[in-house]
Amino acid sequence: MSVPTTLVWFRQDLRTDDQPALQAAARSGRPLLGLYVWPNEGTLTARRRYFIWQSLRDLQARLAECGIPLHVREGNPVQAVAETAAHCRAAEVVCASDGAGQGALRAALEKQGCRLHSVADGLLQPPFQFIRAPYFNEPAFAAFQVAWQAACVEQYAAWQASAWPPPDLAAQQQRLPENLKTAVLPDVPRAVLTIPGGETAARRQLAEFLPRLPYYPVLRSLPAQNGSSQLSPHLVFGTLSVRQVWAVAGNSPDAAAWQEALARREFWRHYFRQYPDVLRQGLPEHRAAGQANQALLAAWQQGITGYPLADAAMRLLRDTGWLPHSLRRFCAAFFCRVLGGRWQDGAGWFARQLLDFEPAANSGNWQLAAGLGGKRVERQPFNPVVWSQKLDPDGQFIRRHLPQLAHLDSRRIHAPWLAAAEVNTNGYPAPVVDYRAR
Numbered sequence: 450m451s452v453p454t455t456l457v458w459f460r461q462d463l464r465t466d467d468q469p470a471l472q473a474a475a476r477s478g479r480p481l482l483g484l485y486v487w488p489n490e491g492t493l494t495a496r497r498r499y500f501i502w503q504s505l506r507d508l509q510a511r512l513a514e515c516g517i518p519l520h521v522r523e524g525n526p527v528q529a530v531a532e533t534a535a536h537c538r539a540a541e542v543v544c545a546s547d548g549a550g551q552g553a554l555r556a557a558l559e560k561q562g563c564r565l566h567s568v569a570d571g572l573l574q575p576p577f578q579f580i581r582a583p584y585f586n587e588p589a590f591a592a593f594q595v596a597w598q599a600a601c602v603e604q605y606a607a608w609q610a611s612a613w614p615p616p617d618l619a620a621q622q623q624r625l626p627e628n629l630k631t632a633v634l635p636d637v638p639r640a641v642l643t644i645p646g647g648e649t650a651a652r653r654q655l656a657e658f659l660p661r662l663p664y665y666p667v668l669r670s671l672p673a674q675n676g677s678s679q680l681s682p683h684l685v686f687g688t689l690s691v692r693q694v695w696a697v698a699g700n701s702p703d704a705a706a707w708q709e710a711l712a713r714r715e716f717w718r719h720y721f722r723q724y725p726d727v728l729r730q731g732l733p734e735h736r737a738a739g740q741a742n743q744a745l746l747a748a749w750q751q752g753i754t755g756y757p758l759a760d761a762a763m764r765l766l767r768d769t770g771w772l773p774h775s776l777r778r779f780c781a782a783f784f785c786r787v788l789g790g791r792w793q794d795g796a797g798w799f800a801r802q803l804l805d806f807e808p809a810a811n812s813g814n815w816q817l818a819a820g821l822g823g824k825r826v827e828r829q830p831f832n833p834v835v836w837s838q839k840l841d842p843d844g845q846f847i848r849r850h851l852p853q854l855a856h857l858d859s860r861r862i863h864a865p866w867l868a869a870a871e872v873n874t875n876g877y878p879a880p881v882v883d884y885r886a887r
């Protein structure tokens with residue numbers, strides 16, 4: 450008779466270290482198998498697919514060292530998990546989940562005598578403890594951060610990840626039936642990635658960033674300097690554990706600004722767990738109907754608005770799937786407040802472009818940039834030329850991404866239309882709208 454197994458369904462936790470699903474499965478005492486099911490949503494772009502593929506390849510190699518095969522399937526996740534569980538005679542499926550939306554899978558597994566075991570992952574604190582008011586403006590974030598950070602400091606002061614692999618795993622895996630021992634990872638088309646996927650790459654990137662932590666508070670606002678960690682895709686796909694990130698950075702006296710960034714990540718996830726409707730529709734008081742101006746939307750998407758910093762940034766996003774935070778905020782505010790666009794249209798474009806797309810962070814930051822996080826619309830005046838001078842003082846970033854303006858000095862490069870009569874701007878477009886008219 451064949452041996453019952455435990456199936457680990459990897460989702461956005463594509464790693465072996467500090468991996469709660471893997472640890473829980475190993476405690477079952479049964480031989481383990483891994484499964485990944487490709488998402489079939491529209492945001493699975495070629496870049497994201499390749500990043501996941503690189504992460505799966507790394508994960509497969511790490512699991513193979515412990516004798517755990519990683520199977521990869523396409524299609525409906527409930528069906529794929531249930532069929533794989535039946536094929537490998539799984540007595541239990543373990544996965545990271547908040548428990549929501551798992552009724553269909555639980556029922557399908559129960560029919561075949563298999564139990565579904567969900568574990569928490571991806572957050573430093575569980576949701577529903579810290580969010581009070583239905584707003585997400587800066588005062589709401591500040592209140593969240595104080596309470597959330599105090600809880601993290603207490604909980605993670607002496608925290609250490611459980612060791613992997615556990616000592617008795619090798620003996621456990623020897624009982625895995627021969628016909629289940631091998632799994633292949635089909636190739637996917639290559640894509641150019643500026644941030645490579647996989648747990649090994651993530652750890653390397655974290656190690657390279659840590660010595661730069663003291664400069665982070667200043668350099669993160671200067672996009673030409675690449676001063677942030679660029680770890681967001683790894684945190685989204687779980688190739689890095691956020692607990693480990695917190696524990697490692699927490700030992701540094703220079704970690705405060707970076708811990709605030711991690712608090713923002715968690716704020717959005719907590720907020721939208723509590724107020725899910727706001728994720729797609731915004732706060733009830735800001736749900737005005739509107740139409741997208743398709744010509745302005747297209748100019749913004751393709752980086753031909755005539756505003757150099759916005760155009761340079763949007764071309765970088767289109768070509769690489771990456772933008773530093775200060776430019777995401779700038780491009781979002783520019784789209785909503787200069788071009789008069791709807792935040793949903795801008796957020797939809799970011800969702801299709803960003804390598805690190807994550808619904809809560811994307812929707813929340815877009816609404817915030819549009820000034821829609823509180824009871825009233827909260828907007829400081831937004832001058833794209835002044836912001837361009839602040840974020841890219843000597844025009845280095847613009848020159849790198851808009852070669853046709855590379856010869857302009859730092860006085861002219863932020864508003865080339867003012868110099869068009871004196872210097873050749875190589876056909877660079879005039880502004881599609883006058884920002885002073887808004």
Ligand SMILES: Cc1cc2nc3c(=O)[nH]c(=O)nc-3n(C[C@H](O)[C@H](O)[C@H](O)COP(=O)(O)OP(=O)(O)OC[C@H]3O[C@@H](n4cnc5c(N)ncnc54)[C@H](O)[C@@H]3O)c2cc1C
Nearest residue numbers: 677678679680681710713714774777778806807810811814
């Ligand atoms: C309009 C807009 C859309 C965005 N869309 C996304 C998105 O889809 N996915 C995403 O992960 N982030 C998003 N962000 C947040 C932020 O810009 C990115 O997380 C950050 O730029 C990633 O770079 P990093 O890893 O170098 O960050 P670091 O500055 O090194 O910060 C460390 C980590 O903290 C988290 N973080 C930092 N700032 C924020 C923030 N404001 N909100 C949420 N998390 C934060 C990220 O996980 C990041 O990796 C968006 C921001 C804006 C303004």
